Amino acid sequence: MEDKEGLDPAGTEFKSDSTSSWTLAGPDSVSDSVNYFFDRESSILNEFGWNILQPDQSDEFGSLVNYTGPTSGRASNPGGSAEVPTPNPSVSSSSSDDPLEKSTDIGGKQPEIPNKVRKKGQKRIRQPRFAFMTKSEIDHLEDGYRWRKYGQKAVKNSPFPRSYYRCTNSKCTVKKRVERSSEDPNIVITTYEGQHCHHSVGFPRGGLINHEVAFARQFTPAISQFYHPHGIQLHREIPPSTTQSHQVPIEVRESPEPTPQFPKDEGLLGDIVPPGMRNR
């Protein structure tokens, strides 16, 4: 991947300059973003037994990929998705031209409007998404929440189908997509969209976790891995000094106003990882 130069030589710290990002922005320059966390070689188990892939500079993909994509998963990037160091292009975003909904609360996507009721011109609403790459033989990894599968689609350029899940909590609009990497069938790519507005059923309730962690865990327990001494650092923002010419700020995404779940100053990790660990 082209941003290898950004990797920390020590390979121990996942710095912002190792953050890969690219844009597939379409003609309208509307895009949304997905953060990918993965590593091909090393892996660690989180509390749910996931093999969270850690950053590894030998990884051709890079480690944390902040993806800014087109409004549809299609390869609308002029550079071509082949050129894009996408672990799996199919993970790339889908439509998202809407401003992030101003709806109520966390994960507070407005109630889904059935296609047949949805008015024309009423576009689908996209929420910030996180994608995790994990090494697992199991497609649907346990993450403490209950999910109901609502669809499955064959993915272009991939022999593996993509599954669509929705949180079973009726008030919760979080969705996730699960698919296997076409490049490495051992890798499962899980993409979360939205935030849970409720507690998980599987998390230990210490009541001591800070709100940021609680927030992070809404996406996935994998994020809690960043507490781990071997954990990777999570960056929610593109470094000012880009390592790629086509890098675009995360702010490009449709959210017109900073969403509460994405603090802009330090990123999510700002509160999760102690400053000493951040090495910034």
Next chain:
DNA sequence: CGTTTTTGACCAGCGC
């Protein structure tokens, strides 16, 4: 019998 999964159909967005 309630819940979840499967799966074909439908729709939206985009490129050509």
Next chain:
DNA sequence: GCGCTGGTCAAAAACG
């Protein structure tokens, strides 16, 4: 306008 693709719906089937 057409074709392609991703995403979602919803009825039927499967499951517990």
